[in-house]
Amino acid sequence: MSGAHEDLTREGRVWKFGDQVSGDDGIIDFSAVRDGFGKAFDEPLLKSMCFRRLNPRFPLEVQSGDIVVGGANFAHHNHIEVSAAIKLSGISVVLVESSESGFIRRALSQGLPVVLAPGITKLVQDGDRIAVNPATGTIRLADGRTVKTQPFSERMVAIWRAGGLVESLRHEFQAGAGTYG
Amino acid sequence: MNSSLPRGQTIVQKILARHSGRDRVEPGEHVTCVPDHVVTQELYWPTHKRNLDRIGTYRLARPEKAVIVIDHTPSAATGSPHAATHRLLKDLTAQMGVENFFGPNTGLRHLVLVERGFARPGSLIFSDEGNIASIGAVGALNIAMSSDMLVALLKDENWVTVPKTVRINLHGRLQFGVSARDVIQSILRDWGGGEFLQCCVEYGGPGLAMLSMDDRQTILASTFHAMSDTAVMDVDDIALAYVRERAGDRPYEPVASDADAHYERVIDLDLSSIVPLVTLPPEQTGATPVGAVAGKRIHQASIGSCAGNRLQDLRDAALLLRGRKIARHVTMYISPGSQNIYAQAAREGLLEIFAEAGATVLSPGCNTCWGYLGVLNEGEVSICTHQFNYQGRNGSMDSHVYLASPLTVAASAIAGEIVDPRPWLLEASPAGSVA
Numbered sequence: 001m002s003g004a005h006e007d008l009t010r011e012g013r014v015w016k017f018g019d020q021v022s023g024d025d026g027i028i029d030f031s032a033v034r035d036g037f038g039k040a041f042d043e044p045l046l047k048s049m050c051f052r053r054l055n056p057r058f059p060l061e062v063q064s065g066d067i068v069v070g071g072a073n074f075a076h077h078n079h080i081e082v083s084a085a086i087k088l089s090g091i092s093v094v095l096v097e098s099s100e101s102g103f104i105r106r107a108l109s110q111g112l113p114v115v116l117a118p119g120i121t122k123l124v125q126d127g128d129r130i131a132v133n134p135a136t137g138t139i140r141l142a143d144g145r146t147v148k149t150q151p152f153s154e155r156m157v158a159i160w161r162a163g164g165l166v167e168s169l170r171h172e173f174q175a176g177a178g179t180y181g
Numbered sequence: 182m183n184s185s186l187p188r189g190q191t192i193v194q195k196i197l198a199r200h201s202g203r204d205r206v207e208p209g210e211h212v213t214c215v216p217d218h219v220v221t222q223e224l225y226w227p228t229h230k231r232n233l234d235r236i237g238t239y240r241l242a243r244p245e246k247a248v249i250v251i252d253h254t255p256s257a258a259t260g261s262p263h264a265a266t267h268r269l270l271k272d273l274t275a276q277m278g279v280e281n282f283f284g285p286n287t288g289l290r291h292l293v294l295v296e297r298g299f300a301r302p303g304s305l306i307f308s309d310e311g312n313i314a315s316i317g318a319v320g321a322l323n324i325a326m327s328s329d330m331l332v333a334l335l336k337d338e339n340w341v342t343v344p345k346t347v348r349i350n351l352h353g354r355l356q357f358g359v360s361a362r363d364v365i366q367s368i369l370r371d372w373g374g375g376e377f378l379q380c381c382v383e384y385g386g387p388g389l390a391m392l393s394m395d396d397r398q399t400i401l402a403s404t405f406h407a408m409s410d411t412a413v414m415d416v417d418d419i420a421l422a423y424v425r426e427r428a429g430d431r432p433y434e435p436v437a438s439d440a441d442a443h444y445e446r447v448i449d450l451d452l453s454s455i456v457p458l459v460t461l462p463p464e465q466t467g468a469t470p471v472g473a474v475a476g477k478r479i480h481q482a483s484i485g486s487c488a489g490n491r492l493q494d495l496r497d498a499a500l501l502l503r504g505r506k507i508a509r510h511v512t513m514y515i516s517p518g519s520q521n522i523y524a525q526a527a528r529e530g531l532l533e534i535f536a537e538a539g540a541t542v543l544s545p546g547c548n549t550c551w552g553y554l555g556v557l558n559e560g561e562v563s564i565c566t567h568q569f570n571y572q573g574r575n576g577s578m579d580s581h582v583y584l585a586s587p588l589t590v591a592a593s594a595i596a597g598e599i600v601d602p603r604p605w606l607l608e609a610s611p612a613g614s615v616a
Contacts, residue, residue, distance in 0.1 A: 020375070072375060072378075073374075073375035073378060073408070076375065076408065080327075098375065098378040098379055099378070100378065100408050101325075101342060101344075101379065101410045102311065102325060102327065104342070105326060105327050105329060106327045106328075108329075109327050109328050109329045116209065116342075116379065150209045150210060150211055150342075151211070152211055153211040153212060153213055153340045154213070155213055155332065155338070155339065155340045156211055156340050159329070159332075165232075165328055165329050165331065165332070166232045166235050166236060166328075166331075169232075169236045169331060169332065169335060170235055170236045170237060173236050173237050173238050173335070174237055
């Protein structure tokens with residue numbers, strides 16, 4: 001399981017957004033929500049529209065490993081395309097004041113850690129470089145100060161590290177005795 | 182008292198502590214819980230099947246804990262992909278050893294869980310929808326999951342973030358012509374802006390005794406629209422009487438919050454202050470007194486969904502439809518919540534009333550609520566007891582869905598336009614004996 005010695009800290013540039021940001025009709029356009037379950041994502045479309053309406057520079061300038069900081073009720077009204085768009089954009093971690101738990105759960109199943117960090121928007125600015133370790137709940141701010149939030153559970157870390165739910169379970173079952181029953 | 186000492190715990194803390202092998206858990210903690218049951222519906226199973234194939238196992242950790250229900254697609258029409266899903270589940274549940282598989286027309290998971298005693302006081306149920314918090318009426322806790330339902334099925338555990346608790350104390354009693362549906366629509370209007378994020382909504386107070394089990398499930402089933410994690414109710418004698426008839430010899434233990442438990446917020450709600458409401462499209466927060474939209478011409482009226490398909494909902498509709506006809510330009514659909522409700526509606530003569538009024542009774546299932554049946558055309562207006570009113574939910578992006586109680590829906594179906602049900606009720610029951 002986890003690497004006690006593995007550094008699970010993710011450091012990157014902050015893209016900061018405000019309170020009450022809609023998922024389907026804000027982070028992406030509702031037109032990108034697929035009609036039906038289980039269909040493939042239109043990845044180029046999702047990446048091109050991610051956060052565009054809130055910050056047109058985001059899809060053009062976002063770098064792999066960057067960090068999103070969102071306000072209260074971040075990504076409300078969201079289909080799975082919303083967390084997919086953020087993950088596909090290369091974001092390593094999302095810190096939020098608050099979010100629907102369904103968004104957090106779906107995002108983690110896709111391999112995107114969304115970390116509840118009440119008070120975070122008062123501590124970071126857009127463009128800051130910060131470091132986040134979801135496994136320990138540690139956030140290192142741009143000025144070097146450290147703040148703590150709830151650490152992920154072991155299962156959450158396993159899903160995140162594997163890159164998503166299915167990958168995590170596949171590792172687990174293929175490493176063990178899991179076979180078709 | 183030393184403030185550093187741990188305070189008492191709320192219902193959700195206690196249930197999650199018990200199921201994680203802990204004495205207590207704190208809001209915000211991410212804990213690992215072992216569920217009593219894992220309940221899923223058919224629409225996700227083609228995806229679950231693909232994921233199981235990639236994982237490389239169909240071996241469930243505890244097949245007896247799985248409850249799999251076909252409730253969204255009671256029957257598959259020509260060309261529908263859902264016929265294949267029905268076949269898939271019949272075969273796969275047999276292969277996986279899932280005995281608690283309930284096929285078309287059994288009813289909604291919500292009803293199956295309480296009617297058949299899977300959900301009992303203190304139970305922890307992992308499910309695939311937040312509206313299954315309706316099981317909180319028997320003191321069971323619903324935690325909604327996504328594709329990670331597979332963790333629960335394959336590992337008999339999953340991670341849960343312990344919610345904070347909001348307490349809603351109910352007082353007084355519902356006035357004439359007002360339903361539980363009006364109660365939850367008023368709560369969503371007043372508290373639907375994100376105030377309940379990361380929270381379990383815990384209902385109680387003296388007014389609870391004035392609400393039937395059906396009322397309670399309606400309120401709980403729609404609470405998730407306030408973005409809460411889940412919802413639950415105090416277990417009183419009414420709830421215990423319901424459970425006793427259904428639990429058989431399976432154990433249960435009611436859980437109550439401690440007197441010194443910490444609440445994120447305490448809300449007092451006077452049931453007698455609530456009037457018949459209609460929630461306007463497309464937001465859940467758009468409830469307005471019915472008078473504000475009275476006269477709006479409708480094309481469709483539907484009784485159904487996990488927030489409006491129980492026996493009391495059907496009885497309320499029948500009270501108004503008895504001896505009357507729906508308007509000629511209106512199509513009316515009624516979807517009983519389970520085969521038990523369907524059968525009881527038959528025994529009570531409700532189905533006959535619906536048929537003679539010109540309504541279409543569909544088989545038990547979600548049906549019209551998610552737009553599977555009763556599709557709306559451009560420009561059409563529906564009033565219904567469904568869960569959602571966003572654009573396109575029931576058909577055309579240019580159709581309009583108004584949410585209301587079964588009484589308001591039935592009265593409007595007769596009038597052909599949105600109306601206040603109270604004058605119609607008085608006419609149906611001059612003694613004013615209905616509440």
